[in-house]
Amino acid sequence: MAAEGTGVRLSALLFDLDNTLVDTAGASRQAERQVKDLLISQHGYEESVADLVIEKFNTKLEKEHPDPSTKIDIDEERTLFLELAIRETNRHKPDLDLAKQCYFLWKRTRLQHIHIPEEVKAMLMELHQSYKLLLLTNGSSSVQREKIKVCQCQQYFDLIVVGGEHPEQKPARSIFQECFRLLGVKPDACVMIGDNLKTDIEGGVNAGVRATIWINNNNGKPDGESTVPDYTVKSVLDVKDILENIKCKG
Known part of the structure; x- marks a missing residue:
C-alpha cells in the first residue's frame, strides 16, 4: 500500500x-479478424474452425515465455504456433506456407493498430x-x-x-x-x-x-x-x- x-x-x-x-488487446482483435477472414474467404474454412485456430494460437501465445539467454527467432516461433494451431484444429498435414501467411498478416495488422x-x-x-x-x-x-x-x-x-x-x-x-x-x-x-x-x-x-x-x-x-x-x-x-x-x- x-x-x-x-x-x-x-x-x-x-x-x-x-x-x-x-x-494491444484491441489491436490483437483486429489482427485476429483479418486472419479469420483470410481462412474463410481464401482457404474455405468454416467460421467455427477459423475461430478455433485463433483460439489455439492465442493459448500458445499466452504460454510463451522467451528466455533472454537464448536466440530464438520470435517470428519463427509464432509461425510454428500458428502451424500447430492449424494442424491441431483441422488434423491436416503441416502447412508452413499457410501458417506464414496467417502469422505475418496477424503481425502486420496488429502493429498497424x-x-x-x-x-x-x-x-x-x-x-x-x-x-x-x-x-x-x-x-x-x-x-x-x-x-x-x-x-x-x-x-x-x-x-x-x-x-x-x-x-x-x-x-x-x-x-x-x-x-x-x-x-x-x-x-x-x-x-x-x-x-x-x-x-x-x-x-x-x-x-x-x-x-x-x-x-x-x-x-x-x-x-x-x-x-x-x-x-x-x-x-x-x-x-x-x-x-x-x-x-x-x-
Missing part, C-alpha cells in the same frame, strides 16, 4: 505499455515536465521494441526497460531495482502504473514503490489472492488527478 509521509519527493513514474498506454492516443501523448508530455518517466514493459525484446518504435515512445520517456532484455521480468524485484538504479531514485520516490495486478501492481508493491495505480479498463474483478492496488482508475488519463492526491499525502 502507499507509503505516507516518507519525506522523499515523488519524482518518477514507471508506466507499463500494453493495455496501459496502448490498446498499436499507437498511443493523442490525449495520452499530451498527458505524458505534461507529466514529463514534473517527473522522470520510465517505460517498463514485459515481453521479448524484438516484439516489444517493434511496438516501441511504431509508437515512437522514445520521445516521451527518459528510459525504456524491456523485460526480455533482462534476467527477470515483472513482477521480479530485480528488474524494478534496475529501474530505480537507472533513474537514480529511491523506490519510494516512484509510482508504478499498469493494467496487470500480478506483474505491475504486485511487482511495484514488492519493490517498495510509493504507490501503485491499477488501470482497470475492462472492469476486472481482483480475486482473493491478488495484490491490492493503492488506486484504481478506468483510464490512464485519470493518473494526473491521482498523482496530486499522492503528493498531498506525501
Whole structure:
C-alpha cells in the first residue's frame, strides 16, 4: 500500500505499455479478424474452425515465455504456433506456407493498430515536465521494441526497460531495482502504473514503490489472492488527478 509521509519527493513514474498506454488487446482483435477472414474467404474454412485456430494460437501465445539467454527467432516461433494451431484444429498435414501467411498478416495488422492516443501523448508530455518517466514493459525484446518504435515512445520517456532484455521480468524485484538504479531514485520516490495486478501492481508493491495505480479498463474483478492496488482508475488519463492526491499525502 502507499507509503505516507516518507519525506522523499515523488519524482518518477514507471508506466507499463500494453493495455496501459496502448490498446494491444484491441489491436490483437483486429489482427485476429483479418486472419479469420483470410481462412474463410481464401482457404474455405468454416467460421467455427477459423475461430478455433485463433483460439489455439492465442493459448500458445499466452504460454510463451522467451528466455533472454537464448536466440530464438520470435517470428519463427509464432509461425510454428500458428502451424500447430492449424494442424491441431483441422488434423491436416503441416502447412508452413499457410501458417506464414496467417502469422505475418496477424503481425502486420496488429502493429498497424498499436499507437498511443493523442490525449495520452499530451498527458505524458505534461507529466514529463514534473517527473522522470520510465517505460517498463514485459515481453521479448524484438516484439516489444517493434511496438516501441511504431509508437515512437522514445520521445516521451527518459528510459525504456524491456523485460526480455533482462534476467527477470515483472513482477521480479530485480528488474524494478534496475529501474530505480537507472533513474537514480529511491523506490519510494516512484509510482508504478499498469493494467496487470500480478506483474505491475504486485511487482511495484514488492519493490517498495510509493504507490501503485491499477488501470482497470475492462472492469476486472481482483480475486482473493491478488495484490491490492493503492488506486484504481478506468483510464490512464485519470493518473494526473491521482498523482496530486499522492503528493498531498506525501
